[in-house]
Amino acid sequence: GKNKATPPAPGEAKVFKIAVIPKGTTHEFWKSIHAGALQAAREQGVEILWKGPQKEDDRAQQITVVEDVISRGVAGIVLAPLDDRALCRPVQDAMREKIPVIIIDSGLQGKDYISFVATDNYQGGVLAAKRMGELLQGQGRIFLIRYQEGSASTTERERGFLETVQKEFPGFRLLVKDQYAGSTTESAYQLAENLIGRFPDVEGIFCPNESSTFGTLRALQESQLAGKVKFVGFDSSPKLVQALRDGHLHGLVLQNPVKMGYLGVTEMVQHLRGQKIPELVDTGVYLATKENMDTAEIKALLTPDLSILD
Amino acid sequence: MDHNPADTLSLEMRRITKHFGATFALDDVNFRLRKGEVHALLGENGAGKSTLVKIISGAVRPDRGEMHLDGRPYGPTDPLEGRRSGVSMIYQELNLAPHLTVEENIMLGTEVHKAGFLKRRDVRKKVRETLEFLHHPEISLDIPVRRLSVGARQVVEISRAIMDRATILVMDEPTSSLTQEDTERLFQVIRKLKDEGVSIIYISHFLEEVQAVADSFTVLRDGKNVGSGPMAEAGLEELIQLMVGQKMRDLFIRTERRRGEALLSLKNLKGKNMQEPLSLELHRGEILGLAGLIGAGRTETLRTIFGLDPLEEGSIEVVGRPGLKTKPWSRIEQGMGLLSEDRQGEGLAISRSIMDNVTLSRFAPYKRFGMLRVKKRAQAVAGWIDSLKIKALSPAQPVSSLSGGNQQKVALARLLHQEADILLLDEPTRGIDVMSKSQIYEWMSQLAAKGKALLFVSSYFPELLGVCDTIAVFYRGELVAVRPAREWGDESLMAASTTGRA
Amino acid sequence: MKRKSKLRALINLLAPFLGLILVLVIFSSIPDVQSRFLRAANLKSVATQSVIVALGALGMTLIIISGGIDLSAASNIALSSVVTAYAINAGLPPLLAIVLGMATGGLVGFINGSLITGLRLVPFIITLGMMGIARGVAKWMAGNQKIDAPLTWVNELMAKSPQPSWLLLAPGVWLMIFLAVATAVLLRYTVFGRHVFAIGSNEATARLCGVRTKRAKIIIYSLAGLFCGLSGVMEFSRLTVGDPTVAVGLELDIIAAVVIGGGSLSGGEGSILGSMIGVFIMSFLRNGCTMMGWPNYIQEIIIGVIIVAAVSLDQIRHRRSA
Amino acid sequence: MKRKSKLRALINLLAPFLGLILVLVIFSSIPDVQSRFLRAANLKSVATQSVIVALGALGMTLIIISGGIDLSAASNIALSSVVTAYAINAGLPPLLAIVLGMATGGLVGFINGSLITGLRLVPFIITLGMMGIARGVAKWMAGNQKIDAPLTWVNELMAKSPQPSWLLLAPGVWLMIFLAVATAVLLRYTVFGRHVFAIGSNEATARLCGVRTKRAKIIIYSLAGLFCGLSGVMEFSRLTVGDPTVAVGLELDIIAAVVIGGGSLSGGEGSILGSMIGVFIMSFLRNGCTMMGWPNYIQEIIIGVIIVAAVSLDQIRHRRSA
Ligand SMILES: Nc1ncnc2c1ncn2[C@@H]1O[C@H](COP(=O)(O)OP(=O)(O)OP(=O)(O)O)[C@@H](O)[C@H]1O
Numbered sequence A: 001g002k003n004k005a006t007p008p009a010p011g012e013a014k015v016f017k018i019a020v021i022p023k024g025t026t027h028e029f030w031k032s033i034h035a036g037a038l039q040a041a042r043e044q045g046v047e048i049l050w051k052g053p054q055k056e057d058d059r060a061q062q063i064t065v066v067e068d069v070i071s072r073g074v075a076g077i078v079l080a081p082l083d084d085r086a087l088c089r090p091v092q093d094a095m096r097e098k099i100p101v102i103i104i105d106s107g108l109q110g111k112d113y114i115s116f117v118a119t120d121n122y123q124g125g126v127l128a129a130k131r132m133g134e135l136l137q138g139q140g141r142i143f144l145i146r147y148q149e150g151s152a153s154t155t156e157r158e159r160g161f162l163e164t165v166q167k168e169f170p171g172f173r174l175l176v177k178d179q180y181a182g183s184t185t186e187s188a189y190q191l192a193e194n195l196i197g198r199f200p201d202v203e204g205i206f207c208p209n210e211s212s213t214f215g216t217l218r219a220l221q222e223s224q225l226a227g228k229v230k231f232v233g234f235d236s237s238p239k240l241v242q243a244l245r246d247g248h249l250h251g252l253v254l255q256n257p258v259k260m261g262y263l264g265v266t267e268m269v270q271h272l273r274g275q276k277i278p279e280l281v282d283t284g285v286y287l288a289t290k291e292n293m294d295t296a297e298i299k300a301l302l303t304p305d306l307s308i309l310d
Numbered sequence B: 001m002d003h004n005p006a007d008t009l010s011l012e013m014r015r016i017t018k019h020f021g022a023t024f025a026l027d028d029v030n031f032r033l034r035k036g037e038v039h040a041l042l043g044e045n046g047a048g049k050s051t052l053v054k055i056i057s058g059a060v061r062p063d064r065g066e067m068h069l070d071g072r073p074y075g076p077t078d079p080l081e082g083r084r085s086g087v088s089m090i091y092q093e094l095n096l097a098p099h100l101t102v103e104e105n106i107m108l109g110t111e112v113h114k115a116g117f118l119k120r121r122d123v124r125k126k127v128r129e130t131l132e133f134l135h136h137p138e139i140s141l142d143i144p145v146r147r148l149s150v151g152a153r154q155v156v157e158i159s160r161a162i163m164d165r166a167t168i169l170v171m172d173e174p175t176s177s178l179t180q181e182d183t184e185r186l187f188q189v190i191r192k193l194k195d196e197g198v199s200i201i202y203i204s205h206f207l208e209e210v211q212a213v214a215d216s217f218t219v220l221r222d223g224k225n226v227g228s229g230p231m232a233e234a235g236l237e238e239l240i241q242l243m244v245g246q247k248m249r250d251l252f253i254r255t256e257r258r259r260g261e262a263l264l265s266l267k268n269l270k271g272k273n274m275q276e277p278l279s280l281e282l283h284r285g286e287i288l289g290l291a292g293l294i295g296a297g298r299t300e301t302l303r304t305i306f307g308l309d310p311l312e313e314g315s316i317e318v319v320g321r322p323g324l325k326t327k328p329w330s331r332i333e334q335g336m337g338l339l340s341e342d343r344q345g346e347g348l349a350i351s352r353s354i355m356d357n358v359t360l361s362r363f364a365p366y367k368r369f370g371m372l373r374v375k376k377r378a379q380a381v382a383g384w385i386d387s388l389k390i391k392a393l394s395p396a397q398p399v400s401s402l403s404g405g406n407q408q409k410v411a412l413a414r415l416l417h418q419e420a421d422i423l424l425l426d427e428p429t430r431g432i433d434v435m436s437k438s439q440i441y442e443w444m445s446q447l448a449a450k451g452k453a454l455l456f457v458s459s460y461f462p463e464l465l466g467v468c469d470t471i472a473v474f475y476r477g478e479l480v481a482v483r484p485a486r487e488w489g490d491e492s493l494m495a496a497s498t499t500g501r502a
Numbered sequence C, D: 001m002k003r004k005s006k007l008r009a010l011i012n013l014l015a016p017f018l019g020l021i022l023v024l025v026i027f028s029s030i031p032d033v034q035s036r037f038l039r040a041a042n043l044k045s046v047a048t049q050s051v052i053v054a055l056g057a058l059g060m061t062l063i064i065i066s067g068g069i070d071l072s073a074a075s076n077i078a079l080s081s082v083v084t085a086y087a088i089n090a091g092l093p094p095l096l097a098i099v100l101g102m103a104t105g106g107l108v109g110f111i112n113g114s115l116i117t118g119l120r121l122v123p124f125i126i127t128l129g130m131m132g133i134a135r136g137v138a139k140w141m142a143g144n145q146k147i148d149a150p151l152t153w154v155n156e157l158m159a160k161s162p163q164p165s166w167l168l169l170a171p172g173v174w175l176m177i178f179l180a181v182a183t184a185v186l187l188r189y190t191v192f193g194r195h196v197f198a199i200g201s202n203e204a205t206a207r208l209c210g211v212r213t214k215r216a217k218i219i220i221y222s223l224a225g226l227f228c229g230l231s232g233v234m235e236f237s238r239l240t241v242g243d244p245t246v247a248v249g250l251e252l253d254i255i256a257a258v259v260i261g262g263g264s265l266s267g268g269e270g271s272i273l274g275s276m277i278g279v280f281i282m283s284f285l286r287n288g289c290t291m292m293g294w295p296n297y298i299q300e301i302i303i304g305v306i307i308v309a310a311v312s313l314d315q316i317r318h319r320r321s322a
């Protein structure tokens, strides 16, 4: 690959092809990123190649995708790494082939990329813990339902939640903190159902991502506990928004995936055009509650405009 | 015992007992085999012959009893130990790995190697010599065994056993799929081995064969040893008396019958695996025998008629009953039925019960509102078990737990139960004991008398001559002669099938 | 003598349940969860959790007995659940949506069967291909997202506390029980059932005996597809959304349930009762381990060990009786 | 006459590659990626990507030919990669870490083989149990996290651009090639190889002919375990971390590769060349689809279709020649 040796001068008519590589392709979260990326691509007049690992959340396959995209030849790569370490080498390979890389969503070790655009996941967990503390006045029996072993961003959220609870709310008793919901809604549903069967007196639950939140929500609804148990989740989907409105969910920590996708691509284009870009961008975490869900800011995050994808 | 005391014992078995669940296959059996003798093991189907020899080879372990081999205690825990001790065996249910080639099967377990790497060159020469010695040079060393006809498979199995250089060679019905010609060859081999000092146990339901080749005999009945002695002193009558506990009746009983109109008419028939087209007519009330050597093409003819092999040219007409398709199900609707020569591979679903096997081709009598009447079916099958004297505990017993001959009877029961008008029988008496055979011949005769038509493939000329009305001879895939049975004799049949001239 | 034979009859009756009993006994004797494990509420929720795998296992039992395998079962479930959601979302009456969902499953099964008999390829390959195809189509239809359908009575099918409360169990559970009995009867008391066993035991024999093996196989795979379709409807009912990524890897659970229940991958063996027991062994294991609050890795290890133990036990019993 | 037979010889030589050639031709004729698809750099990266599945497939080929199956292969790979990472992290010399990783794989395989022969259970059940156990142990060892081990030369094994650049391909690729040839020789030219076929073709016969079937099976599973162990080492080398959740579901890919390559799940059939072709068919398919930038669902559908097509093609050829 010697063809993309120098970034073309600004204003050149050449259409860049930029690969955007998510962790998976079938969640609302990634669709939002896709929408943001597409928006940016339209504005900047570039093309994007949207390609995730074939198996959701499979880091070995994501490495393969990065390698294949390098083989194919693109102007730049915007990557949401499934692993902060495993993806280092393919990213290095890309840089060696003179393909710049911007990291979004989750961190990557080393410094082989040009910019990092992400949510502070730990902060997200902290936000959730604080909300839980507020809901239960810092007293009560709660669950932390984890997402999946080895998933870095959710582990950070879980850590943020756990540490905040231990530090600030000694009145909480964690009934469960080592159970993993697994990657599908169904597995989360079953886990939550079984946990509720075991501890029917639970008072608060936190889940660190959309699938585990939704699965747990279904279990609560089925056990007639929805609304009674204080429930804080993460990320958004139409059903979760509905649950928030119905009072089945008492808080939803939100990221800004549209912005993440948008900034990822925009910065890449700017870099390719020779402009300077910031090394770190925090896209922020927000807490949606029944009270604030209709404010313009939160509403845009809860139900992002994805019409661009159609 | 009245044997010559100078003869040394090769194998002695004492008080051997073996039971499978409620079945006592062997009950306190004593057995002695002298060095360099051919010892016939006789008995009805299910008498325990195969079980006894499997104990010798190490494939089955006895519940009780002891064995001595060349004077030393012997108790193989697996076939490897048996083989290492010099016991080699031809199993009744052919014991071949279908995906492996002829050469690989023959050498299985005794591969010649250097540091684990196969040395094939010398081996191939020896294998080829053995096959030539058995007069079957046409069997290629490199085709997978599953592509061979049953007869050829038996030759492969025999080759393996005689290449083994064993001290005891056990042959469990080695000739059940062989022709007279090949049987003769085998006897030559047996005599040669005997001269070399090999002791041979020979199991067969062909008593003339046994008398021709064996030096002494042991008869088993219901798992008990009911008599042993030198062959020369025993008459046929006496052996049968020992085996079944009653007097032998006529082997071939013919019922009065009349040849009716043509029922099956084959015109220029040629199937995918057949070499030459042939034309033939089968009439009501007729038993038409097909004679020939291994690979003469009889099986393929039957398979083509029945729709198991694709028809390439010519026509098959069942008079008055046009078929929808040339498929087995359509043939069955036309009133045809086939008994396969390969009971393990094709004839029977051996993991299923006797009941399922017997009724598989005709469920109609047991259906009511789409449901099976389980009791009625079990009763009917129990009836078949009785009338065919199948040695089994219940209709629900899996076929795999029956003795070889009894399995064959199940296959036969299925065809009889089907009540077909045209019966295609491929070696139907394979492995069946003398008394049952005569019963089967009688049935065939009765069926013909009832106006059914039978096509009877057999490699055993006496039964063809004894049962058939007409006999056709195949030679190398070609139909060479069709004549009334009375115009054939043993010699002329043999001549026709070995030379093709009649 | 008589008493003894009665005892033996009882043992024989219970024998197939040995593995399941083992699992139940283990968890009911751990003081920690004892009191909750065998409660009606827990049994209810285990039953509801089992419906999806159980429906899949009914069809899989037919297929495995006939000597085949269906790797596309889980994808088929996902596709059917997406179709159902799509139809409800499009405003079709719920009943029609259910029919469409099941029909989708049946169609996938029919294609499987037709390709297997038509191309004469091993079921493993055809259904492996179909596994990808059905999953891909599901994602496509759903636009890579969950389909949010409005709540209807379909979602009541899998409600743990069913509406007319005299039902006791979710309608889906009753449906599962009914279909299990029906399939068991089909296998045991109909000609078709006998043909399924014959094909699996020895296909050549079945053909020789006039069984129309091709037709029978197409029926078998189509039936299994219908079961998957229904399972997909139940999945939708449970999740209230049509999720194309649901049930990934579930085919292995389904196949495992059948094999644990005595089904043989080389065909000719298996039973509906066995498969259902297999399903419940797995469900109770997961349920019990979660209740114990063991970390997931311990759960995985224990489940692995108990699967082997349960099947060994069953095997020993079989060998005894043989 | 002569020319014709030479042509035929060429066709016969190429015949097993038919499916692979089909895939290559398809992608090389799409203008969009044409120029890049067959480039050395891309071939290199496909080769590297294939190593992990290929190593697993070598062992799986042995197992499948012998009539067995190994569902624990992927878990075993994960466990071995965790052990390797753990050892390196603990400061052991890299070579020792590799040996430990492989030994772990071999041990798992040995346990599989011993249980299968000892308990006389079907391989499906034992390896299903082991699948959970090995995965659980891996997660346990790694403390539910990935293990970040310091970079060593182990991580160079799977570097797409190998260090002494005259190597051209990653050392792991060379290792794979070497082991594939060695295993092919083992299967074809040794007594052991012949016994593997015999056991798969008819285990009873093998036993009756004096093959020590139990011992042979234990060796087969242990060997396959060693291959998985090595595959785990390679996985670690590629990921640079020991990840207990890696390779979930990979067992199906591995089994599929063997079956696509002509292995029969009922035993007695299969070849190393075939399995390797199966591996590369899948790798090139994924690679090509990614290069095309097709959405994943389209990719899934296309891969499904092509798997069926490739195997059909092979089948037709076989039937012709038979
Ligand atoms: N594996 C088994 N399980 C149950 N019963 C068995 C088994 N093997 C043999 N038997 C029974 O043992 C008895 C003796 O069988 P065996 O095969 O030794 O008879 P055989 O004398 O060889 O008969 P044939 O002439 O028909 O071959 C039969 O009643 C048979 O049903």
Ligand SMILES: Nc1ncnc2c1ncn2[C@@H]1O[C@H](COP(=O)(O)OP(=O)(O)OP(=O)(O)O)[C@@H](O)[C@H]1O
Residues within 6 Å of the ligand: B146, B147, B148, B149, B150, B151, B152, B177, B273, B292, B293, B294, B295, B296, B297, B298, B299, B300, B301, B341, B459, B474
């Ligand atoms: N499936 C097959 N594939 C290839 N060759 C076969 C197949 N079946 C049989 N043959 C060969 O075809 C020839 C004819 O066999 P066929 O079985 O018709 O003979 P037969 O007269 O019935 O003799 P027998 O059954 O006693 O061996 C034999 O040489 C046999 O080896």
Ligand SMILES: [Mg+2]
Residues within 6 Å of the ligand: B049, B050, B051, B092, B172, B403, B404, B405
């Ligand atoms: Mg016998």
Ligand SMILES: [Mg+2]
Residues within 6 Å of the ligand: B149, B298, B299, B300, B341, B426
């Ligand atoms: Mg024949």
